[in-house]
Amino acid sequence: MSTSVEQKVIKGGEFLIKDTQASDIFIPEEFSEEQLMIKQSCQDFLDQEIYTRLDEIDSMKHPELMPSLMDKAGELGLLGTSVPERYGGFGMNFNTSMLIAEVLGAGHSFAVAMSAHTGIGTLPILYYGTEAQKQKYLPRLATGEWKAAYCLTEPDSGSDANAAKTRAELTEDGKHYLINGQKMWITNGGFADVLTVFARIEDDKYLTAFIIEKDFGGITMNEEERKMGIKGSSTRQIFFNDCKVPVENMLSNRR
Numbered sequence: 097m098s099t100s101v102e103q104k105v106i107k108g109g110e111f112l113i114k115d116t117q118a119s120d121i122f123i124p125e126e127f128s129e130e131q132l133m134i135k136q137s138c139q140d141f142l143d144q145e146i147y148t149r150l151d152e153i154d155s156m157k158h159p160e161l162m163p164s165l166m167d168k169a170g171e172l173g174l175l176g177t178s179v180p181e182r183y184g185g186f187g188m189n190f191n192t193s194m195l196i197a198e199v200l201g202a203g204h205s206f207a208v209a210m211s212a213h214t215g216i217g218t219l220p221i222l223y224y225g226t227e228a229q230k231q232k233y234l235p236r237l238a239t240g241e242w243k244a245a246y247c248l249t250e251p252d253s254g255s256d257a258n259a260a261k262t263r264a265e266l267t268e269d270g271k272h273y274l275i276n277g278q279k280m281w282i283t284n285g286g287f288a289d290v291l292t293v294f295a296r297i298e299d300d301k302y303l304t305a306f307i308i309e310k311d312f313g314g315i316t317m318n319e320e321e322r323k324m325g326i327k328g329s330s331t332r333q334i335f336f337n338d339c340k341v342p343v344e345n346m347l348s349n350r351r
């Protein structure tokens with residue numbers, strides 16, 4: 097008799113079309129004591145740090161406020177839950193990360209800033225970065241020492257992302273790419289230290305992502321967008337003018 101347990105892995109939207117056993121469905125009653133304590137910490141953070149200053153956050157009068165709130169979230173470990181421990185995070189499982197996202201998702205503009213940092217800002221490096229890129233960036237992102245943004249959208253390419261016009265040109269010495277172009281609606285743009293930026297190399301069919309540090313130079317931006325909602329999250333148009341990126345900062349673990 098076989099004693100092995102077959103692990104069912106559901107891919108993509110398969111759960112919509114496949115029969116699912118009730119016993120396979122995770123329900124909130126299954127959260128552990130530890131997970132419920134983490135949930136309470138998130139709720140306390142919102143109650144004490146966010147809900148007490150919603151108007152101040154939305155006013156955008158103090159640009160340093162949002163990054164300082166993210167620093168506090170980082171101190172509590174809330175920015176590194178999905179990052180493995182070997183890269184300075186907490187390596188929590190998917191259910192725990194979802195629980196945290198669910199509670200903090202009620203955090204108005206803060207939720208946008210935080211999820212852009214922990215999601216599109218951090219995960220591409222975790223999933224697709226080289227070992228050296230992960231070692232360099234993830235520990236700083238997991239603690240919030242560095243804040244992250246993700247730059248894909250352009251004035252003429254949103255849903256049709258691959259129509260982007262930003263270019264990446266290899267320098268003659270082969271050591272850098274020069275990034276030229278503009279990005280639009282970039283969450284956390286006003287204070288991000290690390291930006292994952294998509295650009296096209298020569299006539300490649302698809303875009304390539306680069307990890308760009310704010311201090312690489314050649315980066316300017318417009319004023320904050322005045323939005324109808326989530327008014328306190330930073331949303332910027334960003335311009336790259338001969339931004340010089342070391343070749344090792346191409347986001348690719350296939351080299």
Ligand SMILES: Cc1cc2nc3c(=O)[nH]c(=O)nc-3n(C[C@H](O)[C@H](O)[C@H](O)COP(=O)(O)OP(=O)(O)OC[C@H]3O[C@@H](n4cnc5c(N)ncnc54)[C@H](O)[C@@H]3O)c2cc1C
Pocket residue numbers: 212245246247248249253254255256280281282283284323331
């Ligand atoms: C607050 C905010 C924050 C953002 N933050 C970021 C960020 O951090 N980084 C980043 O890269 N981008 C960011 N974006 C950009 C966002 O990803 C784009 O707005 C989104 O991809 C849609 O692009 P678009 O606005 O150009 O709309 P469009 O692509 O022009 O779409 C307009 C409408 O047409 C519909 N549509 C488009 N194509 C089709 C189609 N083929 N068939 C049917 N309907 C279609 C869309 O559903 C939509 O309703 C942000 C946007 C906002 C508003």
